[in-house]
Amino acid sequence: MDFREGAAWQDSLPCFAVLPVNAAGKTCGMIPVSIQIRQALDRLWLPAMLLLSIAIMLLGWANQRVTVAARMATADVLSPLWSLVALPGHEISEAVSELHSIGHLAHENAQLRSENENLRGWYDVAVSLTQENATLKENLHWMPDPLPSFVTGRVVGDVGGLYSHAVLINAGPANGVRVGDVALAADGFAGRVTETGEHSARILLINDVASRIPVLLESSHGTAIMAGDNSSTPRLIFYAQDNHPVEGERVVTSGQADLLPTGIPVGTVHYIHAGTPVVIPYARLNHLSILRVFNFETGTIESPDAPGRVPVTSSRSVRSDGKKDNPLDGMTLGGVVETATGHPPAGYQPQRQDTQGSEKPESNRTNEEHPQNQNEDDNTQGDHQPLQKSGSIMPHSSFSFPPAGRG
Amino acid sequence: MREHVMSSDPHSHPQSHWHPDVRSAPALAQRLDRLAMRLLPGGLTALAAVLLAAPTGIPGAIALIPGLAMASVFFWSVWRPASMSVPVVFCLGLLLDLIGFAPLGVTAFVFLLLHGTAVHMRFGLMRLNFVTLWLAFTLLESCVCWLLWFLVSALSFKIMPTAPVIFECMLTAGIYPPFAALGNWAHRRFSNPEPQL
Incomplete structure (x- = not known):
């Protein structure tokens, strides 16, 4: 006790002001340490912290859930x-x-x-x-589309950083926002919810490098993937080589990935160079202020267990046409290979026709056609003929917004 | 002057004639003052980073955050390492990782390397004139930016676009002179918590 008091009495200097006089030993806080140990400890800080940051890097990489929790807590x-x-x-x-x-x-x-x-x-x-x-x-006897519920939130943070484009809104699971929900700006598709905290949610924008959205091109009736590349205009990739996107045509989401509903307006096609089509988004991604987050619950609709469905393992037989052009036939899961190569196995086709009727309302979310679309239809009547003949679903189905809160 | 205290005073030692509270009060204030001096640059940088992440409508505000933090870490590491200690640098990097949704720990790691280099070369750097120091900083921050790019790319198994890196390098180099002017003023204005050897 005397020692402690004496030390405090001697020097009111803070403990790091080490003078050669008391090099033998002094108190710092509670633990008396010599100057040599102190200097050694000071030198250890940097390597220790470097190791700690490497450990955090690896841990955060290995356990994404903890990382996400820490970020959303912040x-x-x-x-x-x-x-x-x-x-x-x-x-x-x-x-x-x-x-x-x-x-x-x-x-x-x-x-x-x-x-x-x-x-x-x-x-x-x-x-x-x-x-x-x-x-x-x-x-x-149209099956009514499920009305999407939506939450409107203000963009409170630009949490993108250098290599990603994302925003934070002040609505979270407490307000009904779930991971995977669709965020729409006033004029179009903006992004999807990737992480949620308590009262906030992070929305990955469509121009982020990690964003891949299956889209439908309205005039050329083609499908493509819209891939973000951190620029303001996401690129179109994986479109059919015999059906290129047309300059200026509307791009809407396609419901193919079962993650998004069909027909949400995304933007228009523009060629920045010959052969590199990009999408100019309707949403002003750099100036987002209010976002509506929709819960479409697309994941809840699952295809029924049809009695005619061919199990994947049982179709390891010769195809109906007798051809055996796939070298992997007979040695892999036949159904998987055949579906991937586009040759439907025997007995697959009729069942698909049976189920088409029940799939229709799900894949086509038409509510009301916008007059604007109607106008486009009038202009491109030639394109409609084969569609109507085959009786397939029109990709012009437009997603109808509930009235926007902001112009 | 020693004071004779009443034995009823609960804070004093029964046998001691010395009242510890009287003596330790200024020491405590001094310590708090020095602690504030130590944490001020890091704290202000963190505050600036948090404020810039808000959607204020300033163009490129997000790209400004790492640049500002790098300029701050470098400046204070060279001129006043006690005000930008290793834990402060680490916390600053971690905060930037959390705000910017970069892989966790990456920014902390590169900032620590920047700090270590700056402190190591400190006495050489302090002798340089401003333009040379600026060039040295530009070189260092470019290395840091590219290392960050490499780490982010490696951890996400994807080659990240390089355009933002080049933009970031140039922006950070541009931030340094105004930051150094401000820092020099603060450096002269506020007392140094560094050990006076």
């Missing part, structure tokens, strides 16, 4: 602060845009008036088409 803590910081920014930008618009009031008024006249015409078209659609659906 985001939960920081999101109220971020929304506080962002609020004056929003107000300022709104005030600035208001000031800007004052200058063009007369011009804007004239523009709005002409647009209004135009839209009134479209309104009549929309009303009549809606009624026609409703009648047709009633006649067809």
Whole structure:
């Protein structure tokens, strides 16, 4: 006890101010250590911390769940602060845009008036088409689409970093946001929920490198994958080589991956070079402020256990046409190989036709055609002929938004 | 002046004639002051990183965060390592990883390397004039950016685009002069918590 008091009495200097006088031993906090040990410990800090960071790197890589939990906990803590910081920014930008618009009031008024006249015409078209659609659906005993529930959240953080594009919204599982939900900006598809915290959710935007979205091209009726590449315009890849995307055509989501509903508007096709089509998204991905997160529950609809379904293991037989062009035949899971190579096994086709009827409402989420689409249809009537003949599902099905909260 | 304390005082030692509280009070304040001085640069950098991550509408605000942090780590490591100690650098890197959704620990690792290099070459760097020091920083931060790119690519099994790395290198080099001007002012204004050997 005397020693402790004596030391405190002797020097009120902090413990790191080591003078040669008391090199033999002094107290630092509670533990008396010599200057040599102290210097050695000081030198150990850096390697120890480096090792610790490597350990964290490996642990975070091996156990993603802990990493995600840590990140979302941080985001939960920081999101109220971020929304506080962002609020004056929003107000300022709104005030600035208001000031800007004052200058063009007369011009804007004239523009709005002409647009209004135009839209009134479209309104009549929309009303009549809606009624026609409703009648047709009633006649067809159309299965009503499940109404998606949605949550609207404000973007409170740009959590992308250098190599990814993501935003944080101030709505989480407490508000009904789940991992895999679809986030829409006012004008189009923005991204998907990848992680959720308590009161916040991270949304991976469609232009992130990790984003791959199956899309449908409306005019050319082709399918493609929209792959983000960290630029503002995601690329289109894996489109059919005999059916290239057409400049300016609309891109909507296709329900193929069973993750997204069909027909959410994404953007338009644009060729930056010959042979490299990109999508110009409708959503302004750099200036997202409010996002609606939809829960479509697409995962809940599973194909029924049809009695005619061919089990994967039992079809290790010769095909109906007798040909054996696949060298892997007979030595692998036949069904898997045949499905992958596009040759349906015997007995597969009729069953598919049977189930087509029940799949229809799921893959086609038509509610109401936008007048705009109708216009496009009129322009591309030639494309419709084969479709209507074969009676297949029209890819023009448009996703109908619930009214947006923001223009 | 020693004080004779009442034996009823619960804080004093029964046999001691010395009142510890009287003496340790200024020492405690001093320690707190020094602790604040030690944590101030790191804390301000962390605050700036958190604020820049908010959607303020500043273009390139996200790219600014690692640049600002690197300039801060380098500047304080060279001029005042006591204010930018190893744990502070580590925590700063980890915070950036958590905010930026980079693989956890990567930024902490490269920042520690930057700090270690800067501290190691400290006395050589302090003798340089500003432009040479700036060039040295540009070289170091470019290495750090590319190492970060390599680590992120390796940990995600995917070659990340290189354009952001080049942008980041240039942005960080551009941030340094204004940051150094601000840092120099703070360096002169606030007392040094470093051991005076």
